[in-house]
Amino acid sequence: MSVLVFTENWDGKFKKLTYELVSWASEVAKMINGTVTALSIGSVAEGELEKLGNYGAGKVLTVETPALNTLDSQAYAALLSEVVLKEKASVVILSNNNMGKAVAPRLSVRLKAGICSGVSKLPLSTDPFTVYKRAYSGNAFSRVVIKSDIKIVTLAQNSFGIIENPVNVTVEKANVAVDNSLVHTQVKDVEKQSGKILLTDADIVVSGGRGMKSPDNWTPLLELAEALGAATACSRPVSDEGWRPHEEHTGQTGKIISPNLYLAVGISGATQHLAGVSASKYIVAVNTDKDAPIFEAAQYGIVGDAMKILPQLAEAVKHIK
Amino acid sequence: MKILVCISNVPDTTTKIKFSEGDSSIDTTGVQWVINPWDELSLTRALELKDDPSSGIKSVTVAHVGPVSSEPTIRKALAIGADDAIRVNAGAADAYFVAAQLAELVKKEQFDIIMCGIESSDHNGSEVGAMIAEFLNIPSVSAVSGITPENGIPVITREIDGGREKVTVPAPFVIIVQKGIAKEPRIASMRGIMTARTKPIKVVEPVAGESLTQIISLEKPAPRSACKFIDADNPAQLIELLKNEAKVI
Ligand SMILES: Cc1cc2nc3c(=O)[nH]c(=O)nc-3n(C[C@H](O)[C@H](O)[C@H](O)COP(=O)(O)OP(=O)(O)OC[C@H]3O[C@@H](n4cnc5c(N)ncnc54)[C@H](O)[C@@H]3O)c2cc1C
Ligand SMILES: Nc1ncnc2c1ncn2[C@@H]1O[C@H](COP(=O)(O)O)[C@@H](O)[C@H]1O
Numbered sequence: 001m002s003v004l005v006f007t008e009n010w011d012g013k014f015k016k017l018t019y020e021l022v023s024w025a026s027e028v029a030k031m032i033n034g035t036v037t038a039l040s041i042g043s044v045a046e047g048e049l050e051k052l053g054n055y056g057a058g059k060v061l062t063v064e065t066p067a068l069n070t071l072d073s074q075a076y077a078a079l080l081s082e083v084v085l086k087e088k089a090s091v092v093i094l095s096n097n098n099m100g101k102a103v104a105p106r107l108s109v110r111l112k113a114g115i116c117s118g119v120s121k122l123p124l125s126t127d128p129f130t131v132y133k134r135a136y137s138g139n140a141f142s143r144v145v146i147k148s149d150i151k152i153v154t155l156a157q158n159s160f161g162i163i164e165n166p167v168n169v170t171v172e173k174a175n176v177a178v179d180n181s182l183v184h185t186q187v188k189d190v191e192k193q194s195g196k197i198l199l200t201d202a203d204i205v206v207s208g209g210r211g212m213k214s215p216d217n218w219t220p221l222l223e224l225a226e227a228l229g230a231a232t233a234c235s236r237p238v239s240d241e242g243w244r245p246h247e248e249h250t251g252q253t254g255k256i257i258s259p260n261l262y263l264a265v266g267i268s269g270a271t272q273h274l275a276g277v278s279a280s281k282y283i284v285a286v287n288t289d290k291d292a293p294i295f296e297a298a299q300y301g302i303v304g305d306a307m308k309i310l311p312q313l314a315e316a317v318k319h320i321k
Numbered sequence: 322m323k324i325l326v327c328i329s330n331v332p333d334t335t336t337k338i339k340f341s342e343g344d345s346s347i348d349t350t351g352v353q354w355v356i357n358p359w360d361e362l363s364l365t366r367a368l369e370l371k372d373d374p375s376s377g378i379k380s381v382t383v384a385h386v387g388p389v390s391s392e393p394t395i396r397k398a399l400a401i402g403a404d405d406a407i408r409v410n411a412g413a414a415d416a417y418f419v420a421a422q423l424a425e426l427v428k429k430e431q432f433d434i435i436m437c438g439i440e441s442s443d444h445n446g447s448e449v450g451a452m453i454a455e456f457l458n459i460p461s462v463s464a465v466s467g468i469t470p471e472n473g474i475p476v477i478t479r480e481i482d483g484g485r486e487k488v489t490v491p492a493p494f495v496i497i498v499q500k501g502i503a504k505e506p507r508i509a510s511m512r513g514i515m516t517a518r519t520k521p522i523k524v525v526e527p528v529a530g531e532s533l534t535q536i537i538s539l540e541k542p543a544p545r546s547a548c549k550f551i552d553a554d555n556p557a558q559l560i561e562l563l564k565n566e567a568k569v570i
Binding site: 010070071072073074077096098101102103104105106108109110112113114115116117118130133134135136137138139140141142143144145146147148154184185186187188189190191192193194196198201203204228246247249252253254255260261271272275278281282284285290295296297298299300301302303304305308309312313315316317319320 | 332448454464490541559563564
């Protein structure tokens, strides 16, 4: 029996979420007396594959083929299902991000394997296989039993953490064929920036709301983000006004993120905003209004003017780094 | 070409969730039910496409898998402008079951573009759309923020790491939509509400289908600890706490 991990890389390096997936998988493998196999698609930098062994992956399978350079969820799911069957995997773990959401449900149908998305803990029990996940946009959690023999889980980012658990790792080419006839997606145009911190994968996010007052006031926020190595985000009115790009909008109608630290500056904390960020491990708020609802969701807060506080925070970060 | 917009019926996000029946489902008393916000946006985009003659879209149908009690939500979709509606008369057991039902509809009625939302705001599954496509063995495109006809072909914009790309796939296909697909949800006009009363909701019985998962219980999130306030005259202390107490920087 094995637990199969669908890894992801960015700019040739495994994303941090990959290490979290492998950590989860190796704990689950202990529960079911199994092993961990990681599947790596596409090329990664020298030495990357071996790193997966630090978190408990005993075997790494690689697939490199031009057919998979475009994300075609049909082709990806077909490939993955072949690997699942070959490896006799009984649990498959992917991230609950765009990639996982595109591929995992297709895999579920293909293998007739039940899926639970956005799981945030280890299974509560392995027989019946019971997992724990966020529901109602963070207003509830549910316990879900997966009834099929093969179980598919997508893990909410940063919900589990990374655990070092070094094992000997072997790297092999996955002996699977990629069915070209399943690749129907044709890319006409790409706009892509590499080298930037992806909001959905970031550990730390600094986010601004209407309390920032003007698009011209963003410099101190960006400087703090840079000092922290954080991605930047914003509330909906801010992106609606065009103060910040739409990709940064978080909330019910924007991106749903779960960083370790979400720093909300000049954001009131409306339910619809919190729906996108409440899974963050820590929420920190800076707001002039001590009664702003964001303070009910936050663990740390400063009642004060963003323009005064932000530069001092950036300064303090530079001191400790 | 015909569009099918799949809609789920969810409690309004501002609803305070309570549970019933041994905490295995939510207490529906006093719950305001709405069209899942993403589905409202995909319906809006579908109707915009139909309004544009160059799109080749002739009709917009909405489909819902659920009991008769969801019909007011389906009526809302008709009032917003859908031409007709289909309700599969079955409880939504799980995503696998729901997708099997919707796939069957697509097969029978030959829709060309199937639109689903990125997630239902109740169980936050993000599953049904891509599952429908796999049941039908047709392409699906996820994280879609736009669809626009170019020379008669629908060009799909999707979000990718670090940016976005424009892609095409042969019809029939499923798109799983997210932010950007439409600006604001279209709202029902008085006339829309009147005509919706006479528009058909076709009710079909479910085909045999299984569920592979089961929710056994629900619970409230643990209350967050009270906020620790840091003096505005000493913001550096926040950074110190984040480093040494929370250990997140
Ligand atoms: C269907 C629907 C979906 C929605 N989806 C989303 C969504 O996805 N994401 C989202 O964000 N919103 C969403 N909204 C909007 C949401 O309800 C709120 O209106 C929005 O989140 C408020 O944004 P804000 O906090 O930036 O602005 P405001 O509510 O105006 O808050 C500004 C805050 O800044 C503080 N402030 C003022 N001056 C300063 C200063 N100098 N320094 C520090 N603080 C200051 C104020 O005290 C206030 O708390 C949605 C609404 C609806 C109806
Ligand atoms: N019961 C249902 N009937 C019709 N469509 C549904 C139903 N449940 C989910 N969907 C569609 O699938 C999308 C994603 O839902 P989910 O996979 O449940 O998060 C929704 O936005 C709808 O488009």
